Amino acid sequence: IVRYQYVPTSCRCFYDAIFNNLSSLPALRESLESRGVLGQLKARIRAEVFNALDDQSEPRPALSHDNLLINELIRDYLEFNKYRYTASVLTAESGQPEVPLDRQFMANELKVVEDPSSRSVPLLYGLLSHFLSSSGDSGGKLFLRGSAPATMTRDPNTLPGPES
Numbered sequence: 001i002v003r004y005q006y007v008p009t010s011c012r013c014f015y016d017a018i019f020n021n022l023s024s025l026p027a028l029r030e031s032l033e034s035r036g037v038l039g040q041l042k043a044r045i046r047a048e049v050f051n052a053l054d055d056q057s058e059p060r061p062a063l064s065h066d067n068l069l070i071n072e073l074i075r076d077y078l079e080f081n082k083y084r085y086t087a088s089v090l091t092a093e094s095g096q097p098e099v100p101l102d103r104q105f106m107a108n109e110l111k112v113v114e115d116p117s118s119r120s121v122p123l124l125y126g127l128l129s130h131f132l133s134s135s136g137d138s139g140g141k142l143f144l145r146g147s148a149p150a151t152m153t154r155d156p157n158t159l160p161g162p163e164s
Contacts, residue, residue: 043085047088063096069106072100072106076100076103112127114126
């Protein structure tokens with residue numbers, strides 16, 4: 001299944017025409033950049049171009065509870081690090097709700113208890129920190145069980161698709 005399609009030259013030209021010509025209007029460009037609006041405009045246009053090129057005739061798999069949580073962890077990380085373009089594409093392509101999930105809801109779902117200092121960074125950082133600092137009881141390695149829902153199992157001879 002091909003999820004990304006070739007971006008036609010006309011789309012790239014449209015995008016380039018808009019944002020490259022802003023260089024001829026330095027005051028406008030500086031104003032948009034200083035207010036953080038230019039990045040938001042670029043992200044929104046990219047997301048809309050992806051939406052326009054996305055094959056809507058092929059239905060996406062339903063957004064499972066696990067994928068909802070995973071996508072939210074990733075979005076939280078992306079937004080914290082100011083990767084707004086990537087976050088907007090993730091939201092558009094995955095079907096993730098536009099409004100982020102409540103952090104306390106996420107912590108409860110992941111069975112995580114946070115201290116006040118951990119609330120200033122994405123949950124993903126705390127999870128990573130936990131696994132990097134814990135030695136575990138199997139020689140410092142974590143034993144992972146096949147915990148994926150039955151709908152996510154695949155033929156081992158195929159490449160992973162967007163639902164994995």
